[in-house]
Amino acid sequence: MNAADPQAKIQALRRQLQSLLDAAKANERKLDRFDALERRLIAVESLEELVKLLLVECRAEFGLDAAELWLLDPDGELQRALPGLPMAPAPQLLAHHGPLRALFGTARTTRLIAPGHDEALLAAAFGAGARMRSAALLPLVRQGLLIGSLHFGSSDAGRYDASSGTKFLDRLAAIAAIAIESMLNRERLRRAGMTDGLTGVHNRRYFDHRSLIEFSQAVRHRYPLACLFLDIDHFKAINDGHGHPVGDEVLRQVGGMILRSLRTGDLAARYGGEEFVVLLPRTDLAGAREVAERIRLMVQAAPFVTPEGGTLSATLSAGLAMLPAGAASFAELLGAADRALYEAKRQGRNRTVAGGAPVS
Ligand SMILES: Nc1nc2c(ncn2[C@@H]2O[C@H](COP(=O)(O)OP(=O)(O)OP(=O)(O)O)[C@@H](O)[C@H]2O)c(=O)[nH]1
Numbered sequence: 234m235n236a237a238d239p240q241a242k243i244q245a246l247r248r249q250l251q252s253l254l255d256a257a258k259a260n261e262r263k264l265d266r267f268d269a270l271e272r273r274l275i276a277v278e279s280l281e282e283l284v285k286l287l288l289v290e291c292r293a294e295f296g297l298d299a300a301e302l303w304l305l306d307p308d309g310e311l312q313r314a315l316p317g318l319p320m321a322p323a324p325q326l327l328a329h330h331g332p333l334r335a336l337f338g339t340a341r342t343t344r345l346i347a348p349g350h351d352e353a354l355l356a357a358a359f360g361a362g363a364r365m366r367s368a369a370l371l372p373l374v375r376q377g378l379l380i381g382s383l384h385f386g387s388s389d390a391g392r393y394d395a396s397s398g399t400k401f402l403d404r405l406a407a408i409a410a411i412a413i414e415s416m417l418n419r420e421r422l423r424r425a426g427m428t429d430g431l432t433g434v435h436n437r438r439y440f441d442h443r444s445l446i447e448f449s450q451a452v453r454h455r456y457p458l459a460c461l462f463l464d465i466d467h468f469k470a471i472n473d474g475h476g477h478p479v480g481d482e483v484l485r486q487v488g489g490m491i492l493r494s495l496r497t498g499d500l501a502a503r504y505g506g507e508e509f510v511v512l513l514p515r516t517d518l519a520g521a522r523e524v525a526e527r528i529r530l531m532v533q534a535a536p537f538v539t540p541e542g543g544t545l546s547a548t549l550s551a552g553l554a555m556l557p558a559g560a561a562s563f564a565e566l567l568g569a570a571d572r573a574l575y576e577a578k579r580q581g582r583n584r585t586v587a588g589g590a591p592v593s
Contacts, residue, residue, distance in 0.1 A: 266294060267401050274412045283416050287383060287409060288322050299359050299386035303327055304413070305379070311417075324381075332357065333379050337372050341379065343402045344370040347394040358384040367393040371406035375414045383409055429503040431481060432488025440502035440510060447500065447512050448563035451556055458556040459521030460566045461511040462574040463491065463528060466548045466582040468507040475539055480507075483537050483547050490531045494524060510570070518555050518587060525551040525585040533583060548583035550574060555588070 270291065277283045284302060292300040302324040306312055311326050327333065335357060337344065346355055346368045359365050365386030373381040383406060387393065427439035435443070451458035465471070465487060472480040484507060491501045491509055504510040513521050529551055536544035552574025556566050569588060577586040 263401065267405060270294065270405065271408050274408050277412060277416065280416045280420055283412055284322075284324055288324075291385070295385065296387075297385050298388045299363055299365055299384070301325065301359060301384040301386075302381065303332065303384075304373075304381040305330065305333065310421075327381070330379070333372075333382055336370050336382060337379065341372050341374050343372065343399040343406060345393045345395050345397055345399065346370065348390040355386070358382075359386050364388065366390040369393045369399070369402050371402055371409070373406055373410040373413060375410050380410060380414065429488070432485055432503050432509075434488045434492060434509065435500065435502040437502060437504060440500065440504065443500055444512060444563050444567075447514055448556070448560075448566070451514060452560070456515045457517045458566070459513040459516045459518070459524075460554050460556075460570040461513070461521065461525050462504070462552040462570045463487075463509040463511065463525070463549050464551075464574055464578070465507040465532075466550055466578075468547075471545065471547060475545060479537075479539050479545070482539075483545075486535065486537055487532055487547070487549065490535065491528055494528045494531065499524075510567075518553075521553055521555070522585065522587055525553050529583070529585055550577035550582045551585040552577055553585060553587040 270286075273286060274283070277286060287302055288300045291297065304311060304324045304326055306326040307328060309328075311324075336354065344354075346358075348366045354370075355365050355368055356363075358368060358370055363386065366388050367390055368384060368386040371383040371385070372379055373383060385393075385402075427435055429436045447458060465483065468480065468483075471483055484503075488501075488503065488509070491511065495501055495511065495513075498514060499516075500512040500514075502510050511524070513524060516524070529549055532547060532549050535546070537547055538544055552570045552572065554566055554569035554573055557569070560566060573586045573588055577584050580586065
């Protein structure tokens with residue numbers, strides 16, 4: 234090009250201007266995409282939706298090859314909550330800070346990883362088989378504490394390199410962290426609203442709601458549904474003899490034993506004072522009897538510790554009923570289990586009665 238040629242100069246300037254415009258447009262598009270994502274993050278309604286947004290939609294939207302979410306869960310709170318929230322893909326739950334410290338050290342800033350650097354870190358962030366070539370690792374920080382991390386990976390070596398700016402990613406991480414925290418708080422509240430504070434099993438309100446769903450599912454899909462009523466024997470005497478706090482402690486421990494005896498999908502609730510109700514979907518009479526006996530024997534064998542350091546023993550009675558063929562309402566099943574419990578009490582307590590017949 235002849236530098237003195239004004240036409241050529243204009244052409245060169247035009248090209249420069251065009252490329253600046255293209256870059257500005259690309260930036261604007263990027264900004265719009267981040268903006269839309271942020272708005273959606275702020276508006277999510279459930280933890281499930283939040284995880285899907287971060288792991289599935291971000292990945293598609295930004296043309297990534299992998300997205301991972303790690304969440305710190307030292308008390309196992311999320312571990313307990315997640316089975317009830319079907320998620321694919323699911324976040325990885327961390328029992329301690331170790332893996333986060335390995336990614337971020339003491340820093341709390343976004344890390345961009347380019348090829349040739351920190352291959353071990355890429356393998357840690359995405360799993361050894363993932364073969365990402367560049368990545369952005371976003372720390373999720375709330376109130377100065379690292380609560381997890383979000384990992385975006387690409388098989389394109391040039392996608393993330395150390396010289397790229399991290400302004401958008403930093404902002405996304407900050408908003409994702411707020412959204413995760415508020416969703417966890419909402420989930421805690423939701424669970425508190427359906428859990429009995431003393432025993433940790435579900436409360437009556439939740440049972441009344443879930444039992445109707447379980448009943449209609451069992452009727453529609455024609456599978457067995459077992460119902461157990463469990464009632465601590467002579468509980469009034471425990472209260473009167475040892476005091477109300479000891480009675481509470483017995484209730485709490487029995488609640489724990491019931492929960493430990495059940496599998497995912499079963500439902501346990503505190504029905505009233507010292508009475509628990511358990512629903513066992515897809516469980517036949519023999520299986521339900523086994524569960525009832527397991528709980529009864531566990532309670533019978535347990536030494537309940539008093540605040541003074543002494544121990545006391547307790548027993549419970551169980552009434553068991555199966556969803557009758559052609560049952561018109563859940564109340565029929567509940568009524569049959571209640572009558573079986575009454576029969577167990579009448580026959581001397583510390584036993585399981587199934588539909589009128591003792592099984593222990
Ligand atoms: N400590 C404690 N006691 C409770 C709670 N809810 C109900 N109770 C007590 O549970 C006792 C239930 O007594 P009853 O219904 O007479 O039954 P029981 O003494 O267990 O006798 P049987 O069921 O016939 O074996 C009452 O004394 C209630 O006050 C609670 O949350 N904590």
